[in-house]
Amino acid sequence: MASNHAQSIPLLLLSILAFSFFTIPSDAVSVAIGVVNEGLFTYVLSVAVTGPASNVQTPVLNLASRRDSASSCSGVFPDIQACQSQGVKVFLSLKGSFSLPSPLDAQQVSEYLWNNFLGGQSITRPFGDFVFDGINFDIEAESGQFWADLARSLKARSSQKKLYLSAEVPCIFPDAHLGSAIEAGLFDYIWVRFYNNRQCEYRENADTLLASWNQWTQVNSSRILLGLPAAPGAALSGYIPPEVLTSTVLPLIKTSPKYGGVMLWDTFYDQQNGYSAAIKNSV
Incomplete structure (x- = not known):
């Protein structure tokens, strides 16, 4: 699979359609068109966890909201490996409604992520020696305030290879779940979802x-990305026609030195609607 697409990578430079390398279910991957010199980031897998972290023994890999066994990763591995070999940063997205009720819980989750997906060692690594470039925090927990502890612990474990941390948040400011971690400057990138939140998304203007x-x-944070639905059906609200985005919205937000690009949800809708192709030269 991966080898059939890898030849298109040299077209990268500052904008890339990372989803073209993946055949995993559509809603497992977001598209990001970046303007930073570190290439494009894409989320490939989610670690879904429920309940207090202290009660979780083995978080479950979740492809497209389906709980699959670790063995199902074998079909995904060649594709994400091909992306990374061409300079595309591959993130693991930490999703779910679990809580971190104490610093100890944060430390335990950090240790699990490090040993199974990052630079540590474990006999249970789903991808073997493959090391993700970063961890994305997509948190919807109603309780637990120790996300900053988790982020700090992960950062502290990163020495030989830089570990990127990103936060995916709704556009309502400030974020109710990751606010303290964001204030502490622990995230390299913040992906702000300007959809499904009518009070802060694009409407008539x-x-x-x-x-x-x-x-x-x-x-x-060094870079902020504008998160949008790639088609009207990709979200309940917030869709911006590409011609409006390029003519009206991007000229305004690109004046910020922290502008980092556009994130689209999700790959299926983008492929159907051709959104990224329509905007990439303007990003």
Whole structure:
């Protein structure tokens, strides 16, 4: 699979359609068109965890919201390996509604992620020696305030190879779950979802979106990305036609030195609608 697509990688430079390398279910991957010199990031797998972290023995790999055994990763591995070999950063997205009720729980989750997906060692590594480039925090927990502890612990374990951390948050400012970690400057990238949140997304004009964007660009992170649905059916609200995005929205938000690009949800809708192809030259 991967070898059939790898030859298109030299077209990368600053914008790349990483989803073209993946055959995993559509809603497991987001597309990001980046303007930073580190290439494009894409989320490939999610670690789904429920309940307090202290009660979790083995988090479950979740492809497209389906709980699959670790053995199912064998079909995905060649594709993500091909992406990484061409300079595409591959993130593991930490999703779910679990909580971190104590610093000890944060330390335990950090140890599990490090040993199974990053630079550590474990006999239970689903991808063997493959090391993800970063961890994405997509947290919806109603309790547990120790995400900053988890982020710090992961950062502390990163020495020989830089470990990137990103946060995926709704556009409502500030974020209710990752606020303290964001304030501490622990995330290299923040992906702000300007959809499914009518109070801060694009509506008749860009006023509410721009007001929220200006708030997010003040946080302690080097790059902020504009998260959008790739088609009207990809989200309940917030879709911006590509011609409106390129003519009205991008010229406004690109004035920020923290502008990092556009994130689209998700690959299936992008392939159907051709959204990334329509905007990539303007990003």
